[in-house]
Amino acid sequence: MSAPDVDDPGRPVAGEPSPHDVRKATFSGAAGFFMETYDFTIYGLVAAYLTVEFFSTADSATSLLVTWAVFAIPFLVRPVGGVVLGSFADRIGRKTVMLLSVVAIAVATALIGLIPSYQTIGIIAPLAVLLCRLAQGFVYGGETAAAITFVGEWTPVRQRASRLALVQTGASVGNLFGSVCAFSLSFLLGPVLMQAWGWRVLFLLAIPLAGVAVYIRFKIGETPVFRRMQSTGDISSTPLRDAVADPATRGRMYQGALLGALMCAGFYVIYIQQPAYLVAEFGFSAQEGLLVTLVGLSLLVVLTPLFGLAADRYGRRAICVGTAGILALASVPLFVLIGSGTLGAAVAGVLLLTAPFAAHNALTLGAIFETLAARTRGTAFAISWGLTVAVFGGAAPFISTGLIALTGFAQSPALLISFAAVLSAVGYLRYSEPVE
Numbered sequence: 321m322s323a324p325d326v327d328d329p330g331r332p333v334a335g336e337p338s339p340h341d342v343r344k345a346t347f348s349g350a351a352g353f354f355m356e357t358y359d360f361t362i363y364g365l366v367a368a369y370l371t372v373e374f375f376s377t378a379d380s381a382t383s384l385l386v387t388w389a390v391f392a393i394p395f396l397v398r399p400v401g402g403v404v405l406g407s408f409a410d411r412i413g414r415k416t417v418m419l420l421s422v423v424a425i426a427v428a429t430a431l432i433g434l435i436p437s438y439q440t441i442g443i444i445a446p447l448a449v450l451l452c453r454l455a456q457g458f459v460y461g462g463e464t465a466a467a468i469t470f471v472g473e474w475t476p477v478r479q480r481a482s483r484l485a486l487v488q489t490g491a492s493v494g495n496l497f498g499s500v501c502a503f504s505l506s507f508l509l510g511p512v513l514m515q516a517w518g519w520r521v522l523f524l525l526a527i528p529l530a531g532v533a534v535y536i537r538f539k540i541g542e543t544p545v546f547r548r549m550q551s552t553g554d555i556s557s558t559p560l561r562d563a564v565a566d567p568a569t570r571g572r573m574y575q576g577a578l579l580g581a582l583m584c585a586g587f588y589v590i591y592i593q594q595p596a597y598l599v600a601e602f603g604f605s606a607q608e609g610l611l612v613t614l615v616g617l618s619l620l621v622v623l624t625p626l627f628g629l630a631a632d633r634y635g636r637r638a639i640c641v642g643t644a645g646i647l648a649l650a651s652v653p654l655f656v657l658i659g660s661g662t663l664g665a666a667v668a669g670v671l672l673l674t675a676p677f678a679a680h681n682a683l684t685l686g687a688i689f690e691t692l693a694a695r696t697r698g699t700a701f702a703i704s705w706g707l708t709v710a711v712f713g714g715a716a717p718f719i720s721t722g723l724i725a726l727t728g729f730a731q732s733p734a735l736l737i738s739f740a741a742v743l744s745a746v747g748y749l750r751y752s753e754p755v756e
Contacts, residue, residue, distance in 0.1 A: 348491025394457025395714025405462020485628020573698025578747025
């Protein structure tokens with residue numbers, strides 16, 4: 321499928337944005353991604369503690385499945401939140417949605433850190449956690465689309481892959497920061513104090529992080545592309561209807577779902593599910609599980625911007641088709657290595673998975689952005705990405721944990737990554753690079 325013509329990715333009315341404005345926009349997007357990715361993923365990093373605190377049952381496997389179900393359910397409301405907030409972004413501007421989402425997700429995250437345990441208030445505790453997670457999912461459904469659209473519309477085509485890769489690096493740094501905090505607290509406090517109250521600190525950190533992100537996002541104005549649409553009266557009053565009714569836009573949303581499959585499944589299996597997976601299946605300690613994830617995320621932070629620079633020079637298509645092929649073939653052997661019983665083997669397996677995955681972490685969101693027309697971009701992006709994350713992201717730990725329980729095959733998570741890699745390879749084979 322071809323990309324829209326060059327006016328759809330958008331230039332300002334007169335000339336290109338200044339390098340200073342492009343840097344400010346990039347930093348704004350990265351800062352918000354840092355905070356919001358930290359907020360949304362620390363749940364997975366401390367899932368073992370949450371299972372005891374809120375979802376404990378007589379059977380440990382059932383408890384873990386319930387924990388991952390509460391992780392997955394909010395992803396089902398992401399498409400709804402994406403439609404609502406994406407429509408706002410197309411009607412009132414990208415920046416407003418970015419500011420709203422930062423505050424709302426931080427509040428919901430901090431509240432999880434304040435909820436008493438199941439032993440204290442009974443069934444109200446897990447229901448309150450679920451309510452907070454649903455609020456996160458609803459708002460986060462529009463944040464990714466708004467932030468990527470915001471930075472993409474500020475950035476010239478020839479720099480877009482590297483700039484959007486830096487935004488995604490902000491998300492990876494947020495995950496790395498969360499892993500460092502979780503590992504450090506676990507090391508300093510020990511398992512007893514970490515279970516008693518240490519995990520709550522991670523959730524309460526959301527408030528100061530949100531304050532920083534809001535300040536940064538206030539420092540940059542609305543995108544030149546959106547201002548141009550305002551000046552020409554090209555703002556859609558019904559972006560959802562316009563996006564769904566247009567056959568070309570529908571086709572690009574389907575393509576976006578394929579492009580995003582590997583990024584979603586790979587991220588949530590390799591970096592979010594991994595700590596609990598290593599503890600439950602191979603007898604690693606909680607600290608060791610967090611350490612393996614921390615090392616993988618460290619490499620992801622290094623490689624993500626490098627793949628962005630490479631894509632500005634060589635294009636996204638060849639890089640992403642090749643790395644998807646590698647993961648389709650290598651995921652099962654690498655998960656066998658991860659489960660071979662030693663900490664060193666687990667670290668090596670995660671690092672080898674990270675190397676090709678980093679390409680999709682860097683380039684996928686930009687590729688989806690570049691397939692969509694500006695007038696309904698916020699809405700169409702949010703629908704496409706929300707559905708993809710619901711199926712291949714939030715549900716990934718639950719599906720793979722269920723497959724392990726059903727089949728007894730401890731490497732079942734790798735099968736999900738391989739399947740998603742095939743779908744993404746198909747999406748990139750149909751992807752056309754934008755032209756300046």
